[in-house]
Amino acid sequence: MSDNRQQRIDTLKEAARRKSAEKTQAAEAAIRRLIKSGEQVTFQAVQREAGVSQNFLYKNPELRARIEHRRATHRPAPRPIPEQGDSNIVAALTGEVARLKKRHHQEVTELRKALEEAHGENLALRRELERRGGR
Numbered sequence: 001m002s003d004n005r006q007q008r009i010d011t012l013k014e015a016a017r018r019k020s021a022e023k024t025q026a027a028e029a030a031i032r033r034l035i036k037s038g039e040q041v042t043f044q045a046v047q048r049e050a051g052v053s054q055n056f057l058y059k060n061p062e063l064r065a066r067i068e069h070r071r072a073t074h075r076p077a078p079r080p081i082p083e084q085g086d087s088n089i090v091a092a093l094t095g096e097v098a099r100l101k102k103r104h105h106q107e108v109t110e111l112r113k114a115l116e117e118a119h120g121e122n123l124a125l126r127r128e129l130e131r132r133g134g135r
Helices: 003-037 043-050 054-059 061-073 086-131
Strands: none
Touching (some): 003 043
């Protein structure tokens, strides 16, 4: 391999490493901001906040573990229910139910996306195994 070609390869590898490090830093900062603001830390929220792809977050073992841990342990503070009568209680509970439904929908959507990605990775690995003469 020529020195010039190896130099280009090394330059590209270094650029990819820097880009990955920058994305990792952006994701870590996003996680800290979400925690500080009291928002739930999810793949979708970190992706939106950091401007990185969910695929990047899922493929980075440290970020993935951190997000999954935060998502599993996050418990929003209960909202106080006003004591001013039945209509206020009903309104507060209705709002809480709507919030929980929205959160549930977001989590199901994230899980479906993660499952789709896992199925895709599984299929790619099976194809690679078959290509290499496995099975």
